[in-house]
Structure formats: structure tokens, C-alpha cells
Amino acid sequence: MKKFWTSLAIIGVCFLLGGCGNKKEDKLAAIKESGELKVGTSAEFAPFEFHTLIDGKDKIVGADIDLAQAIADKLGVKLKIEDMEFNAVLATLKEGKVDLGIAGISATPKRQKAFDFSANYYNPPQKVVINKKDAAKYNSIKSLSGKKIGAQKGSIQEDIVKEQFDDPQIVSVAKVPNLILEVKQGSIDALVVEETVGASYIAQNPELQFAAIDLKSSEDEAYAIALQKDSDTLKKEIDKIIKELNDSGEIEKYVKENTALANKSTEE
Numbered sequence: 001m002k003k004f005w006t007s008l009a010i011i012g013v014c015f016l017l018g019g020c021g022n023k024k025e026d027k028l029a030a031i032k033e034s035g036e037l038k039v040g041t042s043a044e045f046a047p048f049e050f051h052t053l054i055d056g057k058d059k060i061v062g063a064d065i066d067l068a069q070a071i072a073d074k075l076g077v078k079l080k081i082e083d084m085e086f087n088a089v090l091a092t093l094k095e096g097k098v099d100l101g102i103a104g105i106s107a108t109p110k111r112q113k114a115f116d117f118s119a120n121y122y123n124p125p126q127k128v129v130i131n132k133k134d135a136a137k138y139n140s141i142k143s144l145s146g147k148k149i150g151a152q153k154g155s156i157q158e159d160i161v162k163e164q165f166d167d168p169q170i171v172s173v174a175k176v177p178n179l180i181l182e183v184k185q186g187s188i189d190a191l192v193v194e195e196t197v198g199a200s201y202i203a204q205n206p207e208l209q210f211a212a213i214d215l216k217s218s219e220d221e222a223y224a225i226a227l228q229k230d231s232d233t234l235k236k237e238i239d240k241i242i243k244e245l246n247d248s249g250e251i252e253k254y255v256k257e258n259t260a261l262a263n264k265s266t267e268e
């Protein structure tokens with residue numbers, strides 16, 4: 001009985017302070033107060049986030065990084081990028097170690113159960129990347145039956161491989177550039193990736209191309225910014241910024257500029 005009253009008292013105090021469970025914490029106000037926007041990403045995904053050398057120094061750049069910078073600027077805070085494996089981005093956000101996940105993250109219904117998402121900001125279709133020399137051989141879903149098909153670990157492409165191919169041997173790899181290398185070397189037959197990203201790596205690897213295979217794509221796969229649950233005020237603010245950047249053609253511009261930058265970095 002004593003325990004009961006103690007618990008009740010704790011609940012009461014929590015209630016008065018309005019802080020328990022952090023449900024009511026205003027995340028937007030907290031970011032402004034800290035002076036810093038912490039963004040989790042996985043910089044192996046050109047043109048959205050990738051490493052490049054600028055004046056001999058390694059830098060993380062990309063369309064998502066420009067988007068993150070625009071948000072930080074509008075909030076009047078500094079941007080801090082935390083680079084990690086894609087597989088860890090949402091988990092790190094859940095733990096509250098970053099404020100946002102911006103990594104070409106598809107706002108699927110499954111993920112929406114655990115996270116809030118901003119409005120969509122990009123929606124590329126799904127594509128299959130193969131070696132040019134295999135173009136005649138791999139030209140249908142059926143032609144890849146039972147073959148080794150790569151997908152990034154923790155990505156929706158893993159599900160797409162499992163759901164849309166017959167009896168595939170799925171090969172999950174942490175980083176997209178390593179998947180590209182595996183296709184080139186022939187240790188996997190194909191890989192599934194979104195068009196804008198695939199096109200960027202094909203431009204850097206002329207022995208590769210898209211297969212003439214149509215995959216099912218859906219609106220559920222569009223990119224959105226991931227936020228912790230109960231981020232209402234922050235979501236509102238970010239949606240407003242995304243709308244402005246979309247309407248003015250800025251996001252399209254980020255993608256174009258960073259595609260050019262990604263191609264340039266391999267030429268040097």
C-alpha cells in the first residue's frame with residue numbers, strides 16, 4: 001500500500017512539473033535553446049549525402065545536407081551533422097541523440113508508427129542496377145529469379161527485393177558504394193536502389209546501367225524528414241520550410257547541383 005501512495009505521489013509531482021515522459025516537451029523550443037540542430041544521416045548516398053574533398057578537406061555534402069542547412073538557418077541555429085550507418089539513423093533518433101533524421105528516408109506506414117515525419121520532399125522511383133554486359137540477360141523480373149540481388153541494410157529496398165523478385169538471394173550491405181562495387185565485381189547480379197541515387201553512381205561507373213525492369217513504386221516510399229514522436233510544433237515549422245523550398249524549386253536545385261558535384265568528385 002505504501003508503494004502505491006509513493007507511486008501516486010511521484011505521478012502527481014510529474015504532472016505538476018509537466019515533464020514526465022517528455023510528452024509535452026516542445027522540441028522546437030529545445031533546439032532553439034540549445035543553439036544547435038543535430039541531424040543524423042548516412043553519407044554514402046549521392047547526391048543526397050556523401051563525402052567529398054573540398055580544398056583537400058573531407059566534407060559531408062548533398063541535397064539533404066543543403067536541406068538540413070536551410071532548416072538550421074531558418075531556425076537560427078548551427079547545424080551539426082552526425083554521420084552513421086543508415087541502419088542506425090532511426091534508432092539514434094529514437095534515443096534522442098539527434099533531433100532529426102535526414103537521409104533519404106522513406107516515410108513508410110511501418111516507420112510512421114514509431115516516428116513523426118515531415119511532408120514529403122522527394123519521390124524517386126525504384127530501379128535495378130546491373131552490369132552493361134548483362135543488359136540482354138537481365139531484362140525482366142523473371143530473368144533475375146534466384147539471383148543474388150543487393151539492397152542496403154535496413155532500407156526499404158530489402159523489402160522490395162523480397163516482395164518483387166522470385167526466390168531472390170538477397171545480399172544486404174551497409175553502404176551503397178559497396179553494393180555498387182559488388183555489382184561491378186560480379187559478386188552480386190543486381191542491386192535495387194532509387195533512381196536519382198542509382199543514376200549518380202552509374203555516372204561515376206560507366207560499366208553499369210539500369211536494367212529495363214519496371215519495379216512497383218509507391219507514394220509511401222517518398223523521402224521525408226524523420227522526427228521523434230510528439231514533435232508537433234517542430235513538424236509544423238519544418239513542413240512550412242519544406243513547402244517554401246519546394247515551391248521555389250530550391251530542393252530540385254539542391255539535387256541537380258549535388259549530382260554535378262558527385263560526378264565531379266570522381267573525375268578528379
Ligand code: ARG
Binds near residue numbers: 086104154194
Ligand atoms: N529510401 C530508402 C529507405 O528509406 C533508402 C535510404 C538510404 N539512405 C541513405 N542515406 N543511405 O529505406
